[in-house]
Amino acid sequence: MASNVTIIGKTTRVRGRVHGPGDLEVQGFVDGEIVVTGDVTVALHGMVGAGIRGRRVVVRGAVKGDLVGDEAVLLEDGARVVGDVHAPRVAIGPGALVRGYVETGEGGAAPARTARVQPAVRPAVAPAAVSHTPERAPAVVASKPAAAKAVEPPARAAPAAASNSGPRRPPPLVVPVLKGAKGQIAKKRER
């Protein structure tokens, strides 16, 4: 029955490290590093308080920590991520919120497997001109556009930025896991 799929259920809390081969779905809370060789899914109400590494990392919940995908990191509607994102392919869909450095490409995290064209590495501090665009374009699952979108200035996440767009949904609830993250971000920007 329970074969290679691991599910952390809605009311389950794990404090500690989760690692090994196989897929993992987090519907509850994991406060500890996740390192698996299969796919990781953080479900809509799932929360992870530390870094995640997997083949494909799909996030619809909250993560405070770095995301490393050997193949891809897909941040979908409902995702709230505070941390860096690194994968050959990164997609940030509409409705996903990210604060952190995002980089596509094979370097570092995933050893180069194919001779694919290396996506241009954008500087961490992108020009602030993006903020006037009222509505973001639909998700693009591709290296370059995703990267471009990903490095929108972090200021976008500030409450003030919400005023310029009419039909936007209200900002998401403050999740405990994201609290106190500002200091961490500031630290990262200094590098």
Add this chain to the structure above:
Amino acid sequence: MASTIIGAGITIEGEISTDEDVVVAGTVRGKLTAKEAVTIEHGATVEADVQGGSLVVGGSLTGNVTAVERVDLQSGSRVIGNLKAARVTIADGAQFKGNVDMDV
């Protein structure tokens, strides 16, 4: 239909607490606390103190067990630790070393 499943190969080092059923097919080291049924499948390894509504062991368990209802050690299981529950069964073919504490 367990809501929390630790798949084969996956290792969790730390504390797990839940209100749901738990099935362990992989490895757990630390502590496992559940309100409902806990199943340690054949091939699974648990090195942890286990608390649950009930516990079925088919695999290997090292640690003390406290269950509200019952503990069942299946044939082929290997358990080292103390068992405390209202009812305890140990199947023929189970390996067990420890104290048994039932409501007598």
